[in-house]
Amino acid sequence: MEEVQYLDWSNSIQILNKAYEAGLFVLIIGPKGTGKTSLVRDFAKNKNINLDSINFSLRTRESHLIGTKTLKEGTVSFDEGLLIKSMKSGDMLYLDEINSAEADVLLRLDEALDDRRQIVLKESTGEVVKAEESWFVVSTINPLTHSGTKELPPQLLSRFPVRIRLEYPPENIELEIVKKHISGNHESEILQAIKLANTLRQAAAVEELFYSPSLRETIAFGKLLDKGMSSKQVADIVFGNVYAQWGNIEYQKVSDIITSMFGN
Ligand SMILES: Nc1ncnc2c1ncn2[C@@H]1O[C@H](COP(=O)(O)OP(=O)(O)O)[C@@H](O)[C@H]1O
Ligand SMILES: [Mg+2]
Structure with a gap:
């Protein structure tokens, strides 16, 4: 399907731009179908930055974010998950519906998102992965009325000090x-x-x-x-x-x- 250009009726692109320049992570709050995903895609496209996306559900596991050990031709290697890949590349990471994730997954995210922007690969070599300077994270949550959504723990909320509220437009x-x-x-x-x-x-x-x-x-x-x-x-x-x-x-x-x- 062809991509339709986002109509920025609430001036959200400007907020994303400022947050990006300031190195601050962004949380978008709003009901389904209010243009959250289109906004983020349009922003990344116009800025020409690579966008990695994770759509969270109860089935999202730590291994999706961090990675898994694999055995190839007798040697153990580590397949990096999206979070690790994105930290290393300094791309933009889109965490969609973050409040439908399980607590253990959120805890691991929290580790990467705190001010040091680093994570210990305890699953693999114990290596400390530090995010590139340009790494930018935007997440979305649905209001609590949506079934299957939970409240986001306060410390995780605080990792996203820029908050954009998207409602149904006029x-x-x-x-x-x-x-x-x-x-x-x-x-x-x-x-x-x-x-x-x-x-x-x-x-x-x-x-x-x-x-x-x-x-x-x-x-x-x-x-x-x-x-x-x-x-x-x-x-x-x-x-x-x-x-x-x-x-x-x-x-x-x-x-x-x-x-x-x-x-x-
Ligand atoms: N401001 C907008 N400009 C252009 N299309 C929009 C806008 N807001 C919503 N849409 C369209 O509405 C549909 C739902 O938007 P989407 O970004 O998937 O919402 P959400 O991620 O909030 O569920 C998509 O087809 C999207 O293209
Ligand atoms: Mg969406």
């Missing part, structure tokens, strides 16, 4: 973003879909609904209109049907909203 800006991703001209229908998305987001924020649609949904809405589908049908498919997961009452609530906005 309507007119979300419209501009969606338009970057599509070819057709469906401005009024898309604006209606954004209003629907915001209604559902607000309901989810006060726990009246279980799911909050992101920019991925409003973009998908535009893309299906490009394919000639009707806005009512697309609204059902992209926004409505997912709520059936929580039963018929939840689904019906949203279905009624869609009908009131897009007709029958």
Whole structure:
């Protein structure tokens, strides 16, 4: 898929630039689909720096970060993990959804991220790996309402003294973003879909609904209109049907909203 240029509506690139120049690590906080990953990719691309990414989950192990011993043709060697590789190369490291990692993994990260920026390879030779001067780390966390996410330990939070908060954009800006991703001209229908998305987001924020649609949904809405589908049908498919997961009452609530906005 072709890369769409990031629309920097909240001046985040400037903050990333300043943090990079000051050698400070950055934490981006915001719900899914608010452009966190695209922001980081766009920044790295424009700065022409190499970007290594780790997407954290409960299954992420220390060995993914640090590395593993391997046996090749009778000799033991060490396959370096992404964290070690990135420290040595001085690249940019993107730690995505860091708050879904297990405590032991976070502890190891903390070791590398403290002011000395070094880590002891106790898994291998005991060598001390020191990060290159240019090493830059950006991580993201989802707000605590997301299932599977945990609170980040305070000392780890303090390794990222620059914090960027990304929320869903204002309507007119979300419209501009969606338009970057599509070819057709469906401005009024898309604006209606954004209003629907915001209604559902607000309901989810006060726990009246279980799911909050992101920019991925409003973009998908535009893309299906490009394919000639009707806005009512697309609204059902992209926004409505997912709520059936929580039963018929939840689904019906949203279905009624869609009908009131897009007709029958
Ligand atoms: N400011 C923006 N400019 C361009 N595209 C954006 C912007 N914000 C979000 N998007 C698009 O929305 C979708 C979700 O963004 P993504 O970066 O994956 O979100 P996150 O990492 O926060 O879950 C992607 O298709 C992305 O290209
Ligand atoms: Mg992401």
